[in-house]
Amino acid sequence: MHIRAYADAGLDTLRLAHASQGFDYQFPDLCDPIFVSKLVLEDDARRVVMASLARLTCELYLLLDRDAEKISAAGNPRERYTRLLALRRAGDQDLLARGLDDAHEWLPPLIARRLGRRLTALGWFRDDASTPYCFRLRANQGNSPPHTEVRRHTQLIFCRARPNWNASQIYCPVVQFHSETFLQPSK
Numbered sequence: 001m002h003i004r005a006y007a008d009a010g011l012d013t014l015r016l017a018h019a020s021q022g023f024d025y026q027f028p029d030l031c032d033p034i035f036v037s038k039l040v041l042e043d044d045a046r047r048v049v050m051a052s053l054a055r056l057t058c059e060l061y062l063l064l065d066r067d068a069e070k071i072s073a074a075g076n077p078r079e080r081y082t083r084l085l086a087l088r089r090a091g092d093q094d095l096l097a098r099g100l101d102d103a104h105e106w107l108p109p110l111i112a113r114r115l116g117r118r119l120t121a122l123g124w125f126r127d128d129a130s131t132p133y134c135f136r137l138r139a140n141q142g143n144s145p146p147h148t149e150v151r152r153h154t155q156l157i158f159c160r161a162r163p164n165w166n167a168s169q170i171y172c173p174v175v176q177f178h179s180e181t182f183l184q185p186s187k
Contacts, residue, residue: 006030006038006051013048014040028053034099058095060105081118088122 006014011030018027030038030053037054062084075083095103105124107115116126 001044002042002046003039004042006040006053010040010048014051017048017051028055034101056100058100058103060091060103062105085122 008030014030015027028035032055034056035053036056037052039052040048041050041052043049092103105119120126
């Protein structure tokens with residue numbers, strides 16, 4: 001087994017693998033610089049059998065001073081909403097200028113219903129078609145979770161969390177490799 005950087009010569013192999021999976025998302029534009037990591041795994045015969053593609057996306061945070069709401073400077077609800085819209089428009093333009101294609105918000109349950117309705121009215125959508133997972137890279141440096149062996153298979157796999165993303169922001173448990181066997185985090 002050999003892991004290496006993706007090369008354009010392997011594009012057809014990845015397209016075939018993507019098609020064989022039958023997932024409902026288009027094959028990504030791998031020339032897009034927003035893809036910051038493109039790795040392939042080859043078997044002993046040097047055939048690409050798996051790929052990991054990582055595309056930048058962003059998570060938005062809205063910080064609001066709740067103490068300011070108690071004073072008149074915060075404005076009434078309509079004024080605060082107008083400010084939110086202005087901030088969101090400026091944020092959208094800033095993200096586009098930085099080359100990002102999409103943004104995501106994970107709403108705390110306390111505000112999800114109310115803010116979710118407002119986001120929907122602004123063109124956002126709740127995407128429950130797939131289940132997102134997150135792997136905290138910095139928090140897990142040097143930590144090795146318990147593993148169980150999973151035998152090598154030959155179908156190329158793209159991990160995806162949401163079908164509207166261009167393959168593959170990888171928010172799934174990362175498969176770690178060792179010798180001839182894949183070691184996958186145990187459940």
